[in-house]
Amino acid sequence: MTVGTGDAAPDFELPGTGGRSHRLSAHRGKVVVLVFYPGDNTAVCTRQLNAYNDELAQFEGLGADVLAVSPQGVPSHEDFASRHGFGFPLLADTDKAVAAAYGALGPLGFVRRSVFVIDAAGTIRWLHRAIAGVTYRPADELLAAVRAAS
Numbered sequence: 001m002t003v004g005t006g007d008a009a010p011d012f013e014l015p016g017t018g019g020r021s022h023r024l025s026a027h028r029g030k031v032v033v034l035v036f037y038p039g040d041n042t043a044v045c046t047r048q049l050n051a052y053n054d055e056l057a058q059f060e061g062l063g064a065d066v067l068a069v070s071p072q073g074v075p076s077h078e079d080f081a082s083r084h085g086f087g088f089p090l091l092a093d094t095d096k097a098v099a100a101a102y103g104a105l106g107p108l109g110f111v112r113r114s115v116f117v118i119d120a121a122g123t124i125r126w127l128h129r130a131i132a133g134v135t136y137r138p139a140d141e142l143l144a145a146v147r148a149a150s
Contacts, residue, residue, distance in 0.1 A: 002103030
């Protein structure tokens with residue numbers, strides 16, 4: 001069964017950039033913007049994560065944490081993050097189990113560009129799963145969803 005708006009966000013723990021492991025439940029008490037993206041150093045993903053990074057101060061000003069997840073390993077994420085100066089962690093979902101739990105896997109097993117806004121109690125308040133990953137949700141749309149979830 002795929003999770004949807006109003007459902008409890010599945011908890012997870014994944015290794016990420018900065019030599020840290022990240023557990024979703026450790027962010028309780030804050031809104032989380034959980035971003036699933038197909039791959040490091042690809043054109044659309046790079047534009048997407050840079051767009052969110054450019055507005056990171058606004059997300060933080062609303063008390064929200066941004067977490068980005070893709071199936072590449074931590075070394076790839078470290079390279080991608082250092083190349084672009086991302087201020088949020090990139091998490092390695094190498095077996096795609098977290099993407100599967102969120103319904104963010106396409107029919108061929110590729111990660112679908114998806115975003116979930118999870119409120120401070122751990123409930124999914126807003127989501128978008130792309131059919132084709134050639135576009136992404138703009139930061140202002142996510143900021144509006146964060147405000148609504150706060």
